[in-house]
Amino acid sequence: MQSRLHDLIALANEPSSAKRRELLRGVTDMFFQGGHNAVEMGLFDEVMSQLAGEMEEAVKVELAQRLSDAPTPPRGLSRTLASDSITVAAPILRSSNALTEEDLLHVARTQGQDHLRAISQRTSVSSAVSDAIVARGDDHTLGVLLRNEGAVLSRAAHEAVVDRAAANPALHEAVIDRHSLPVDLLNEMYFMVEARLRDRIMERNAGVDPAMLEAALSAGRKRVAAQDGALPPDFAEAEKEFRALRAKVQISPQMLANMLRNKKTTLFLVALSDLADVDFHTARKILERREMDALAVICKAADFDRSLFLTFALLILEPTEDVMVRAKAYGELYVALPRESALRTIRFWRLRRTTGDVAAA
Numbered sequence: 001m002q003s004r005l006h007d008l009i010a011l012a013n014e015p016s017s018a019k020r021r022e023l024l025r026g027v028t029d030m031f032f033q034g035g036h037n038a039v040e041m042g043l044f045d046e047v048m049s050q051l052a053g054e055m056e057e058a059v060k061v062e063l064a065q066r067l068s069d070a071p072t073p074p075r076g077l078s079r080t081l082a083s084d085s086i087t088v089a090a091p092i093l094r095s096s097n098a099l100t101e102e103d104l105l106h107v108a109r110t111q112g113q114d115h116l117r118a119i120s121q122r123t124s125v126s127s128a129v130s131d132a133i134v135a136r137g138d139d140h141t142l143g144v145l146l147r148n149e150g151a152v153l154s155r156a157a158h159e160a161v162v163d164r165a166a167a168n169p170a171l172h173e174a175v176i177d178r179h180s181l182p183v184d185l186l187n188e189m190y191f192m193v194e195a196r197l198r199d200r201i202m203e204r205n206a207g208v209d210p211a212m213l214e215a216a217l218s219a220g221r222k223r224v225a226a227q228d229g230a231l232p233p234d235f236a237e238a239e240k241e242f243r244a245l246r247a248k249v250q251i252s253p254q255m256l257a258n259m260l261r262n263k264k265t266t267l268f269l270v271a272l273s274d275l276a277d278v279d280f281h282t283a284r285k286i287l288e289r290r291e292m293d294a295l296a297v298i299c300k301a302a303d304f305d306r307s308l309f310l311t312f313a314l315l316i317l318e319p320t321e322d323v324m325v326r327a328k329a330y331g332e333l334y335v336a337l338p339r340e341s342a343l344r345t346i347r348f349w350r351l352r353r354t355t356g357d358v359a360a361a
């Protein structure tokens with residue numbers, strides 16, 4: 001083996017590029033015969049790296065493809081190829097086990113988006129490497145990483161991609177479908193995504209283990225923003241009126257309908273947030289955006305009957321020609337929504353209220 005290798009090395013002085021390609025292929029073939037000791041492996045790495053550096057891209061692509069699946073590829077050469085053009089680097093970045101976490105971090109921090117996407121497709125991606133990709137990756141790259149369940153994302157990285165998804169609907173499905181996404185962050189996506197993705201969130205909530213739910217709620221409380229938007233000018237007055245009213249009589253769901261009907265919007269929101277045990281800003285968001293499916297979750301969790309929910313819907317929806325048709329559809333949605341699923345979902349919406357109470361205490 002040593003004699004044959006030295007014979008090949010002797011050809012390195014051959015000026016013909018064709019001969020040098022032949023030399024590289026010869027050395028590569030010898031390498032793949034296996035059974036090399038540490039000294040021989042070092043020699044192979046050195047010779048192949050020197051020859052590859054002088055070859056045109058097509059030759060390096062062929063070499064990278066051969067080395068990408070090798071059980072013990074030469075590390076120095078693999079590192080060099082990993083930082084080459086993406087055509088050369090891709091198979092190494094996607095598959096080679098020669099690259100350490102340090103190697104991958106170097107590429108992730110110094111190369112472009114194509115290199116980041118190739119790393120994102122590895123069978124496994126460590127949390128540290130994923131963090132680096134999240135920090136530098138564009139939305140396309142994030143989508144590739146998120147769809148790889150073999151990529152480990154830290155809590156901070158998951159929070160970062162949820163924040164990014166708030167500004168880019170193209171990321172919504174990749175975020176929602178990620179199995180390792182913490183449940184509280186999954187529910188944070190509820191108000192960002194379209195109806196079909198909301199259904200997936202509700203399905204996931206229905207299967208959440210109670211212990212996991214409590215852990216998710218605990219983690220979520222740490223993420224809740226201290227401020228969620230300015231209160232309306234008449235909030236203090238409405239809250240005072242509600243407290244006075246509650247001191248006199250028991251607040252009924254029908255009284256909420258009258259508040260809404262009489263256009264006492266802030267008073268209605270104060271009362272709804274109290275009866276449904278959600279924070280004011282969540283209730284306000286649902287009303288202002290006319291989020292009827294989210295309103296259904298609140299009403300079902302509060303155990304309001306279908307007719308009251310439909311009354312709310314008709315008062316909130318724009319008075320268009322098809323409003324009755326839409327109301328009927330929402331009524332069917334309300335009937336089909338399991339109360340247990342609504343209760344699980346609304347627990348995440350109560351995070352802000354709970355956090356506010358803790359802060360106030």
